[in-house]
Amino acid sequence: MRILIADDHPVVRQGLRQMLAGEADLELVGEAKSGHEVIELCKRVEWDVAVLDYNMPGKAGLELVKDLRQRFPSRPVLVLSMYPEDRYAMRVLKAGAAGYLTKESAPEELVNALRKVAKGGRYVSPALGERLASELAGDGDKPLHERLSDREYQIMWLLASGKTVGDIARQLFLSPNTVSTYRVRILRKVNVGNNAELMHYAIRHQLVD
DSSP states (O other), X not given: OEEEEEOSOHHHHHHHHHHHHTOTTOEEEEEESSHHHHHHHHHHSOOXXXXXXXXXXXXXXXXXXXXXXXXXXXXXXXXXXXXXXXXXXXXXXXXXXXXXXXXTSOHHHHHHHHHHHHTTOOBOOHHHHHHHHHHHTTOSOOOGGGGSOHHHHHHHHHHHTTOOHHHHHHHHTOOHHHHHHHHHHHHHHTTOSSHHHHHHHHHHTXXXX
């Protein structure tokens, strides 16, 4: 099984490299440290499963997952993130990822996930499986932030994490005016008046630490 990994932290890539080296049926065929590098690498090498960090420079997160799924619909994408699954996994799976794990997961869990998604399955934890079942059943009222589009959600998280409009524009390769427009929509949709209130909202709903 040919594995491609992407993370902007060298230590994380080294850990993944060492883990894969210990598995006879898993072969590392490429590494990337940004969304742009992921796309270019996926075009150049033959791969079976891509393991992506959620937050990298340039295109990342939901946008990168969707892009890869559109370009390579038959190849699964597994997201490995520092963020708890209860905050991001649902959107990642809806974007087309085959699974979501946190970086706190045991190495054997990641290996099992790789093997499962390579065979066409999906990997979710038992807790996330229950949440998915509950949502399919239509249980409970959705919080306001669930009304946001994927791009709005990404920018909301960055704003709530203390990033400025300029910071976000540079990270996402958008114009400051575009980010400001998204900010206005986000504030309206979650019914807050400014960035400070947005940050409090995000903390209250455990979207940021």
